[in-house]
Amino acid sequence: MMTQKEHDIITQCQQGNKDAFRWVVQTHQRMLFSLALKMLCDEEEAKDMVQETFIRVWQSIRTYNQEKAFTTWVYTIASRLCLDRLKRKKRVIAMPDDELALRRLASDNDNQRELENQEWVAIVRTMAEGLSDKQRLVFTLCQLEGLSSEEAEQITGLDARQVKSNLYVARQTIRKRLNELGYE
C-alpha cells in the first residue's frame, strides 16, 4: 500500500512539482533499471528505457489514480516500453561466454553475493534464450523481480490463467535449457 508520504509526494507531482518527482525517480529508478536490464540485456539501453519511463510517468501523472499502487502503474508503463523495444530489437541470443557467469553463480557458495550487471546480462541471456517476449516479461516480473501473480496480471493486463501459463512455459523452457547445459 502507498504510504502517506508517497501519497503526498505524488499529489505534489500531479501539481507539477518537479522536486517531488525527483524523489519518485530516486525511489523507483533502480527497480525500473532492474526490470529493463533483465528484459533488454543491455545496460545503456536499460538506462534509456528508465529515462523514457519516467518521462512517460511525468507526462501522465495527472491521470494516475492514487487508489491503485503507484509501483504497479510505473511497472506497467515500463513493461510496455520494454516490449516495444524488444519488438524493434534483434532477438536476444546467448553469447559463448555467457554460460560462464551461470557456472560461477552455480559454483558459488555465497548465496548473498550480488551479481554484477554484466553477470546479470549473461545469465539472463543464457536462460531466457528462446522465450517469447511475453513469457520473458512474465518470467522476469514473477521469477526475477519477485512480484506476485496478481501484480503481474495488473502490470501485463493478462488474466490469471494467461500469467500462469506463460510463467509455466517460461520455466519449462528454462529448465530444459539448463538441463542441456548439465544442470539438474
Place this chain on the structure above:
Amino acid sequence: MNKIDDILEQLKGQQPTIDDPDALTERIMNSLPDLESEAVEVELPLQQQERRSKIVPLRRWAAVAASLLLLIGAGAMVWMQQDDATQPAPMVAKVEKPSTAIEDTVATPVVAAVEPLKEEKAPQAVVPIPTEKVREKTEVVETPEADDLLPDEDPNIHYASNELTKDTLTYQDPARVDDFIAQLADYNNVKQGKLTCSAPLDSNMVSAVYVFPDKKEIDVFGRLLQVACWYDSKTPGYHLNFSQQQFFFELKDMRRQLQYRWIAERVNGKILLYSTCAPIEVVVSSACYQEYLDELMHTKSLNSKTLDI
C-alpha cells in the same frame, strides 16, 4: 549448486545496481518536459494494447479493401461509359433474301463471310468466286456507324433498330471502300500507282490504281466482294458485277453528290485495281484505266513499275 531451483531462487529478488544513480537521476530530471505543454497520455494495460494493435491492422486492411473496391467500381463505370460511347451497336445481320435471289445463273453459290470492316486486314475470309457474272443481292449487313447517327436522319428510328421503314435507308459512306482498299494495299506493301492519262480529265475526278499480286492469301476479289456486300443493294447507284476475271462495283453518295467506281481485273498473274471518284454530273471515262491496263498487259514487273506511265 547445480540445482536449477537453487539458481532460480538465488536470482529471485536480486536487483542489478546502477553504477551512478545520481547521474541517471539528473539525466532523467533534465529530460522532463514541461507538464503544461504536454498532452496527457494514458498508458494502457498490455492486453488492451494488444487488442488495439490487432484492430489497427484490421482497419488498415479494411481501408485497403474499400479503396480497391472503389477503384474497381470507378474503373468499371468508366469502362462501361467508354464502351457505350465507342463500341458500335451489335451488328445486325439482316438477310433480306435467300441466296436464290440471283438474277443470272451462278455456278457456285456465294458464301460471303460477313465480318466487321475493322477487321479488314485479317486474311481468313474465304469467298468462293462464282464462275459466271452475277448480280448479287444475297446478304446485306447493316453495321451502324458514326455517320449513321447524323442529326439529319429520322430521329424516330433507333440506330440499333431491327426494322427500318420502307422509305428510310441507312446512310453508308461509299468512301469506306477506298479506305478499305488503301488499308489492304498498305498491309500487303502495295503502293498506289498514279494514273497519267493522255486525254485531259476533269479536275474533280480522283482516281487511284493498285497492282496486287494474285495470291490466295491476299484474296483481293473475295475481300472486295465482302466490302460490296456490306452495302445495301438499295444504296443509290448500287451496281455490283463480278466474275473470276473481273470485279465491278459502283455507288453514289447523294449527300456529297459523288459517284464511285471500282474495277478489279486479273492481268498476267496480277490484280489491277482501279478506283475513281467524281461528282455525279461528271461523265466518268474509263479511258485512263484502259490505257493503264494496256500498258500493264505488256509489263512483267508490275510492282516495280514507275508511277509515270
